[in-house]
Amino acid sequence: MERPYIVVFTTTTIDGRIASKTGYSKLSCPIDFMRLHKLRSQVDAVMIGARTAIVDDPSLRLKYFKGKNPLRIVVDGSLKIPLSLRLVTNGISKTIVITSSQAPRNKVQELKRRGIEVIVIESPTTRISLSPALQRLYELGIRKILVEGGGELIWSLIHEKLVDEFRITAAPYIFGGIATPVIGGSGLKDTSESPIFEPTYVELCACGKEVHVVYRVIYR
Secondary structure, eight states, X not given: OOOOEEEEEEEEETTSEEEOXXXXXXXXXXXXXXXXXXXXXXXXXXXXXHHXXXXXXXXXXXXXXXXXXXXXXXXXXXXXXXXTSHHHHOOXXXXXXXXXXXXXXXXXXXHHHTTOEEEEEOOSSSOOOXXXXXXXXXXXXXXXXXXXXXXXXXXXHHHTTOOOEEEEEEESOOOOTTOEESOOSSOOXXXXXXXXXXXXXXXXXXXXXXXXXXXXXXOO
């Protein structure tokens, strides 16, 4: 299958949480922001899930590094994102929404009317198989995608063996409890079900407090 190269980037506490029980998620130092935005400048598109789009309302533009703004991709099987999101209302870069055939047709048409490209994946439920979605994106000329969350999207991509590279910054904090994990989904029974994450680069951040690791993802 021809598909884009997929890179996941996430910044977490040392106990693997991306947000606290109250939703607080400001973990990166200024250098980590630059690291992320440099990577944004090197990809064709940035992909997020519906929950991340709704909770954070990001613009996904370049701010801490110079370059061309990447395309923005939102995966939303039930098409629950509000039309007021910045990804819908601002025109700094093209936005593509990937949804299921179960999504409301009137909302699909409204997004298209607003200049949003909508890719509809045939599915008996609102859960989308991401393999055909990535094939469609490849056909549009998209060769490299940065995935910035959330946990359910990352889980789905790994579950379908679609992630090629995993980059993680560990910030010197813990959240514990019911804080939001990096990866959601139904979970694995043991290490035999997990891909192998082979470290290819390890860096102590110049701030002296964070560690950034790049992994190559190997599927069995």
